[in-house]
Amino acid sequence: MNSSYRTLSRRIIALAAVMAGLCLGNPARSAEPAAQRAFAGARKIQPHDIIAIRVLGEPDLTMERRIGPDGTITYPFLGILAVEGKTTADVEKTLQELLRPDYLVDPQVAVDFKQYVQETVSVTGEVNAPGPVEIPSDRKLDLHEAITRARDLKPTANPDQIQVTREGWDKPRTFKYKEILGVTDPAKRFYVEPNDKIWIAPRIF
Numbered sequence: 001m002n003s004s005y006r007t008l009s010r011r012i013i014a015l016a017a018v019m020a021g022l023c024l025g026n027p028a029r030s031a032e033p034a035a036q037r038a039f040a041g042a043r044k045i046q047p048h049d050i051i052a053i054r055v056l057g058e059p060d061l062t063m064e065r066r067i068g069p070d071g072t073i074t075y076p077f078l079g080i081l082a083v084e085g086k087t088t089a090d091v092e093k094t095l096q097e098l099l100r101p102d103y104l105v106d107p108q109v110a111v112d113f114k115q116y117v118q119e120t121v122s123v124t125g126e127v128n129a130p131g132p133v134e135i136p137s138d139r140k141l142d143l144h145e146a147i148t149r150a151r152d153l154k155p156t157a158n159p160d161q162i163q164v165t166r167e168g169w170d171k172p173r174t175f176k177y178k179e180i181l182g183v184t185d186p187a188k189r190f191y192v193e194p195n196d197k198i199w200i201a202p203r204i205f
Contacts, residue, residue: 043113045083045091046194047071050115053095056108061099064114077103088112121192123150125200126157135194142189144180146198153177153200161201166193 045051047067053075055061065073071084078098083091088111099107120132121141128151135141143164153159159177166173175190183189192198 042087043116044085044087045071046117046119047084048117049113051083051088051091052112052114053091054110054112055095055099055104056110058104058107119194121146121194121196121198123147123198123200125198126154126202127200128152128154135192140191142186142191143175143198144189146192147177147180147200156203158201158203163199163201164190164192165197165199167195172199 045067047069049067050064051067051073052064053062061076065075067073067083072080072082074080075095078095081091081094081098083094086094091111092109095109095111096107099109116137118137119135121135122131123133123146124130127147130150133141133146133149143162147153147162160174162175162177162180163172164175180190
C-alpha cells in the first residue's frame with residue numbers, strides 16, 4: 001500500500017511540474033511583449049497610425065481611430081483632437097481631462113496602438129544597397145544596424161565620414177565606423193529616428 005501511494009504521489013508531483021511549466025511558458029517570450037509595450041509607449045503617434053481607445057464601461061466611447069494626414073482624430077463629444085507627436089499616454093491623459101467632469105465623473109481611459117505606419121530612414125552614399133531602411137515597429141534601430149540593413153559599407157567608403165542629418169538639428173553629426181562598432185552598451189548607442197538621412201562619404205584616394 002505504501003509503495004503504491006509513493007508511486008502515485010511521484011506521478012502527481014511530476015504532472016504538477018509539467019503543468020507549471022506550461023503555465024509559465026518561455027521566460028524570454030513572456031518578456032518580449034512587455035518590451036514591445038514599453039517601446040510602443042514611447043513611440044510618438046504619426047499620421048495614418050491606428051489607435052484603439054477604450055473607456056471602461058462606456059462602449060459608445062470605445063473605438064478605433066485612424067490618425068488623419070493633419071495629425072488629428074475626431075472623437076464623440078470632443079470633436080477634433082490633435083494627437084500627432086504625442087504618446088498614447090499623452091492621449092489617455094488628454095481624454096481623461098476633457099471627459100471629466102462634463103461627460104463622465106471618473107473616466108478610465110486606455111489608449112494603445114492598433115497599427116503602426118511603417119517608418120524609414122534614408123541611407124545613401126557608399127553603401128551596397130542605398131535607399132530607405134525600415135525601422136522595426138517594435139523596437140529602436142541603431143546606426144550600425146541601419147548601415148548593415150543597407151548591406152554595409154563599400155570598399156570605396158570613408159569609414160570616418162558617416163553623416164546623420166535630422167530635422168531640428170543645425171548641422172549634421174559625423175560618426176566614425178570603428179567608434180560605432182566599439183559601443184557595446186545598448187544605452188550608449190546612437191539610435192536613428194524616422195526621416196533621418198544617413199550619408200556615407202566616399203574615400204578620397
